[in-house]
Every structure is written in C-alpha cells, then in structure tokens.
Amino acid sequence: KPKEETKEKGENNKKKSEEEETPGKKRKRKSKEAGEEKNNKKVKKEKEEEKEAENKWKWWEEEKKENGIKWTQLEHRGPYFVPLYEPLPDDVQFYYDGKPLKLSLATEEIATFYAKMLDHDYTTKEIFQNNFFKDWRKEMTSEEQEIIKDLNKCDFKEIHKYFVDKSEARKALSKEEKQKLKEEADKIQEEYGYCILDGHREKIGNFKTEPPGLFRGRGDHPKMGMLKKRIMPEDVIINCSKDSKIPEPPQGHKWKEVRFDNTVTWLASWTENIQNSLKYIMLNPSSKLKGEKDWQKYELARRLKDVVDKIRAQYRADWKSKEMQKRQRAVALYFIDKLALRAGNEKEEGETADTVGCCSLRVEHIKLHPDLDGKKYVVEFDFLGKDSIRYYNKVSVEKLVFKNLRLFMKNKDPDDDLFDRLNTQVLNKHLQHLMDGLTAKVFRTYNASITLQEQLKALTNSEDSVAGKLLSYNRANRAVAILCNHQRSTPKTFEKSMQNLQTKIDAKKQQVEEAKQELKKAEDEFEDTKDPKAE
DNA sequence: GGAAGCGACTCAGAAACATGTAC
DNA sequence: TGTACATGTTTCTGAGTCGCTTC
Known part of the structure; x- marks a missing residue:
C-alpha cells in the first residue's frame, strides 16, 4: 500500500506541474527550498567536521615529553569575564513588609540571585535561606540593614516575574534574532575559546569565569545559599609561556599574577570564596593534554x-x-x-x-x-x-x-x-x-x-x-551505570510526560474498543442480511 | 611517622541548549 | 507548517581522588 501511495503522489505532482502555479504550489516550492537549505547546512557541517578530523593533531603518534613537563608553548587570551550587573528597570520593584523599597545596586544584584531561584526547591530550605540572608545583609548599606531584618518580609515576586518574562521573550525571538545571538556567542567562543599549545590550536573547556550567584551545594550542604562573589581580573592568576603574547587584562584592570609554569595544565586560576578552593581554566577533553x-x-x-x-x-x-x-x-x-x-x-x-x-x-x-x-x-x-x-x-x-x-x-x-x-x-x-x-x-x-x-x-x-x-550498546552501558551507581534525579517534567503517555494509551485503548464494537455490529448486520438459501 | 592542608586534576549531576519527531 | 514535547548534547561547576609539602 505505501508503494501505491507514493506512486499516486508522484503522478499527481506530474499533473500539477503542467498546471499554472497556485498559492499552494508556491508554498510547496518554498518548503522544498527550506528543505534544501537544511540539507545544505547538514552537508556543510559534515564537510567541516571531516576537515577538522583531517587537521586533527595526531599527538599520539609523537614522542612523549619528559616526565612532568606538560607543554613548551602555551598562548591564550585569558578568561572571558561574564558581563557586569545590569540594574532592574524602574517599574520592577522589591517590596519589604508590603512596601516598595529601592535597593542599592549591590544589594539589588544579590536580591536578583535569590529572586531567580524562587521556583527552585533550594529557596524552601532553611539553611539556604539563612545563609543567603546572612551574606546578603553583609553587602547591604547601613540604611538597608536597618530596614531589612526579616527574610519573610521580603517580596521578590516582581523581580522573579521580570526574569521569567525575560526568558520567555528570549524563547519567542524570531529565527533571525536568535541567529544573531548565536553569532555573537560564536564570536566570543572563537576569540576566547581556543589556545595555542605547542603550535596547535586547542579548544578550552571552560573559558568563562563563573558568574556570581548563590552557592548550590548538593544534598544537605551546610553552605548552600552563600554568596558566590564575582571574579575580577585582580583575582585571576594567568599561566602561559614566557615568550608568548601575554593576555591583556580588561581595561583598567590587572591580573593577580602572571606565571610561566609548564608543569601544570591550567591556563588561569582563582580562589573561590565559599570553600576557599582553587578553580581552574583548563582544556577541553578533546585536547592532547x-x-x-x-x-x-x-x-x-x-x-x-x-x-x-x-x-x-x-x-x-x-x-x-x-x-x-x-x-x-x-x-x-x-x-x-x-x-x-x-x-x-x-x-x-x-x-x-x-x-x-x-x-x-x-x-x-x-x-x-x-x-x-x-x-x-x-x-x-x-x-x-x-x-x-x-x-x-x-x-x-x-x-x-x-x-x-x-x-x-x-x-x-x-x-x-x-x-x-x-x-x-x-x-x-x-x-x-x-x-x-x-x-x-x-x-x-x-x-x-x-x-x-x-x-x-x-x-x-x-x-x-x-x-x-x-540497543545492545545502551544495555551494556546501563550495566556499567548500575555497577557504578550512576543516577539522575527524575526530571521535573516526568510526571507530565507520564500523564501524556497514559492519555495516549487510554485513547488507543478506546479506539480499539470502538473498533471491536463496530466489527461486532458489522458481523451481526452481515448475519442478518445473509440469504438463508445461500447457506 | 603521621596529621593537616593545599594543589591539580578527574568525575559526575543539573541545567541549558540543540535537534528530532509526532501531531 | 507550526508547535509542543521528547531526546540527545554541551556547558557549568560542585564533589571527589590523590600526590606533595609542611609542621
């Protein structure tokens, strides 16, 4: 049957091509063009990947470096610093004890960290709330400290809604606008996302500094909700080769230190304020190192x-x-x-x-x-x-x-x-x-x-x-996951997905039931109309 | 000798993002 | 054809391991 359908469609198309172009036909042509465009993109991507594979540095065929030495040349642009805080529009307000309260810039920024997480389980936890409030108060002006004394009296709902709307708006952007955003991100990736290691261009794993926010420890972490401070160039140690072009710090800033240590693999590092531990900028898993x-x-x-x-x-x-x-x-x-x-x-x-x-x-x-x-x-x-x-x-x-x-x-x-x-x-x-x-x-x-x-x-x-x-590969992989106790929490949308599936199953069951009844009815009717002589 | 602390690295889950598919 | 949802991939960053140094 499918073959017959295909054949029929083909014949219809042939007939139509002999007719004048109709609006419907124009649409079809447009869709064909879109399909071609998609196909071209795919082919282009495949070609690029092929080219990349050809240019791939076959480091495993080269002689290994002496013990402990990781590179002889390391050149990069330094980390990409996440954009500075943009204040809220005037019509988006924070309320304390039911009354609007204009916050100082630093206090407002930290308030937005909490407001953004209002939908999250974290904000229902007492430790999270206490840690956040303690750290938030430290950053407030003395006037703000005088007023804001109880987290329960803080109303972040309007700020929360502002960010939800913003994210919705981003999703609703036109194809062209999204493309433009992507190009901008690609440009940053191109500029900061790669380094030169021993004459080869290598991809960096995490080239952006971690943005400020509230610490999200896993499980019952005693520090959850604490303020993760913004990383500035003055916090960052740069590691590169002596004779390479040393990365420029952003204008008006300087690095904490520049060192030339070829016994380590990191490009930049800083100390984070929650656990007082080091964070590194390192290469992507596809790299030689x-x-x-x-x-x-x-x-x-x-x-x-x-x-x-x-x-x-x-x-x-x-x-x-x-x-x-x-x-x-x-x-x-x-x-x-x-x-x-x-x-x-x-x-x-x-x-x-x-x-x-x-x-x-x-x-x-x-x-x-x-x-x-x-x-x-x-x-x-x-x-x-x-x-x-x-x-x-x-x-x-x-x-x-x-x-x-x-x-x-x-x-x-x-x-x-x-x-x-x-x-x-x-x-x-x-x-x-x-x-x-x-x-x-x-x-x-x-x-x-x-x-x-x-x-x-x-x-x-x-x-x-x-x-x-x-299928076998996935099953084998699952056996490994079970052995290693690798687990993921059920997604938030799990319940809904299951409900959708159940609805589909129920609808199909009903269809089958109806079909059975119709069949029975048709059989009965057939029995009734049968010529008794024919038996 | 061993405890404590630090540094450098891998491991791994959550979330964001991209792509595919069904309706 | 557009949309909603599912699935796959990538990014982000917290959580481990382990070696080394210091006291």
Whole structure:
C-alpha cells in the first residue's frame, strides 16, 4: 500500500506541474527550498567536521615529553569575564513588609540571585535561606540593614516575574534574532575559546569565569545559599609561556599574577570564596593534554587486568590475617573491587554534605543479615555517596567477609567508623606495593571497562542491524551505570510526560474498543442480511 | 611517622541548549 | 507548517581522588 501511495503522489505532482502555479504550489516550492537549505547546512557541517578530523593533531603518534613537563608553548587570551550587573528597570520593584523599597545596586544584584531561584526547591530550605540572608545583609548599606531584618518580609515576586518574562521573550525571538545571538556567542567562543599549545590550536573547556550567584551545594550542604562573589581580573592568576603574547587584562584592570609554569595544565586560576578552593581554566577533553591523561588511565586499568587475580587471592588470604588493619584493608578492598565503591577520603565536618566512600563508611551505613530472602550472609548498604547520591544495595558476601564485618562492628556506636584502622592513604600505599601506580580508583575504571567489554560481547552479534547494535550498546552501558551507581534525579517534567503517555494509551485503548464494537455490529448486520438459501 | 592542608586534576549531576519527531 | 514535547548534547561547576609539602 505505501508503494501505491507514493506512486499516486508522484503522478499527481506530474499533473500539477503542467498546471499554472497556485498559492499552494508556491508554498510547496518554498518548503522544498527550506528543505534544501537544511540539507545544505547538514552537508556543510559534515564537510567541516571531516576537515577538522583531517587537521586533527595526531599527538599520539609523537614522542612523549619528559616526565612532568606538560607543554613548551602555551598562548591564550585569558578568561572571558561574564558581563557586569545590569540594574532592574524602574517599574520592577522589591517590596519589604508590603512596601516598595529601592535597593542599592549591590544589594539589588544579590536580591536578583535569590529572586531567580524562587521556583527552585533550594529557596524552601532553611539553611539556604539563612545563609543567603546572612551574606546578603553583609553587602547591604547601613540604611538597608536597618530596614531589612526579616527574610519573610521580603517580596521578590516582581523581580522573579521580570526574569521569567525575560526568558520567555528570549524563547519567542524570531529565527533571525536568535541567529544573531548565536553569532555573537560564536564570536566570543572563537576569540576566547581556543589556545595555542605547542603550535596547535586547542579548544578550552571552560573559558568563562563563573558568574556570581548563590552557592548550590548538593544534598544537605551546610553552605548552600552563600554568596558566590564575582571574579575580577585582580583575582585571576594567568599561566602561559614566557615568550608568548601575554593576555591583556580588561581595561583598567590587572591580573593577580602572571606565571610561566609548564608543569601544570591550567591556563588561569582563582580562589573561590565559599570553600576557599582553587578553580581552574583548563582544556577541553578533546585536547592532547586531556586525551593523553585519559589514555594513561586506561593503560593503568589494563595493567591491573594482568595482576587482578593475584591481588584478589591476596586480599582473600588477608581476611584471615592476625592483624586487624590487614583484615580491614582486605575487606575494604573486596568492596572496592566487587561493588566499585569509591575510596572514601576523610572530610572536614561541617564544611560539606555528610557523604562517604568505602574507607569512610560508618557502622550505621550497613546492616548484617545472616539470612535474607533465601540468601546467606547478606550485607545491606545504605549511605550517601558522591554528590549525595544514595547507594542502596543488598549483597550476598562470603562467610569470612561477613564474620569480619561483625567483628569490626562489635562494641561500636552507629556513628563510629566501620574501618577504624584504615584510611585511603594506608590503602593506596598498600596498593602501590602490589602494582606500580595502582590506587583505589583504578579498580572502578577497570571494573567499569571490563563490564562494558563483557556485556558487549554477550549482547551483540555481528549480523545485528545498526538499531539492534545500538540497543545492545545502551544495555551494556546501563550495566556499567548500575555497577557504578550512576543516577539522575527524575526530571521535573516526568510526571507530565507520564500523564501524556497514559492519555495516549487510554485513547488507543478506546479506539480499539470502538473498533471491536463496530466489527461486532458489522458481523451481526452481515448475519442478518445473509440469504438463508445461500447457506 | 603521621596529621593537616593545599594543589591539580578527574568525575559526575543539573541545567541549558540543540535537534528530532509526532501531531 | 507550526508547535509542543521528547531526546540527545554541551556547558557549568560542585564533589571527589590523590600526590606533595609542611609542621
């Protein structure tokens, strides 16, 4: 049938081409042109990509630099500074205790940070509100401090609406206007987004300074809502090669420092005010510096493959060691290897969310079940890991591991460390003895990689269609995600999407039901009209 | 020797943005 | 053909790991 339809359409078109041009026909021609334009764009893009691939720096075919030296030439424009604050229009007001209140520029800017987040869960959290209000008050003028004393009396709704409308307006711009904006962004990318590294043009990963705003820590972060200050050139250290063109600071400003350190890979850095830690401008993952490091990482995992059986035999033997530290080390390593847990460095209390990894597990994070759902020696894990993502797993372990865990937990409080004789330094020092360069994280890389490889082998067939192979690939990838406990929160639109799908399903069901009824009716009618003699 | 702190880097989730598809 | 929504990709930046230095 589809073939017939195509044929018919073709014939109709032929007929019409012999007729005079009608408005409908003009529309068709226009759409054809639009289609061609789209196609041309695609071809152009493909050609550009091909050209880029041809020009790609084949650094892996070159000789490696001596140990520790990352480059001999590094030239760039410095970071792109995000635009300065633009004051609100006069008709957009902040209200305190029901009355409009004109804020000073700095106070207003910080108010907009909060106003923009009004739709977000963050602003309902007490810690966020308190941190924000405390930091906001610090930046207020003394007059403002006298008036604004209670966050509950602050009304940001008009400011919030202003930004929502602004974002809607941006979405509603014409194609041409959007194109113009894109060209402007491309120009900035072209100017600041690349550097020259050893004679090759390399893409920078993050060439813009982070804009000021409110700190959005993950999970129950004690610092959420604090004011993230604007980065100025005076905060920035530039790193480049001595003989290169040193980037100019924006007019009227100067850099904090310019250094020429070729043992590091960063182009610029600054200290952020929330955690007092360093932030860097570095290259894109497609660059030589990142690619080479990635390569090394997988080579290290490959080397682990050769010795992993021996290491496994050793930690199994250590489960029976007379030394408590060795036993703890052996059980922790078993978890890292079997469950792909992270190492678990110690963290400063009160500075970050309370999350743990293997070495920092506490007694309260596991439950022991001698028998559970027909399985023996089950350990139930329940803790918050990196990014406050919950790790929940019930694992059947070996008898010796189970007995050791019981021993480690004996006479301890829930908030005591499970592995009290162990930390990541002790563990990594031991691993270093087993294999040069081996650390806890290599097990995660190794187990993730080998899982992908094995799954691909088990799920794919060389005769499969591309779609079939893609499906198998996605399934293999999912197995790795499950192993590594990679998760995403459900999107805000999830409920609505599900509702839409359900509506569609219901409509189809009804259609089927109606069709069935019609069929039944037609059959009955047919029965009635049948000639009794014909039977 | 080991604790603390810092520096440099990778990892990873959220959000923004781009593209594809169904209606 | 336009729109709304779904899906895929990229950007952003917070959260880890781990080596090194200092005390």
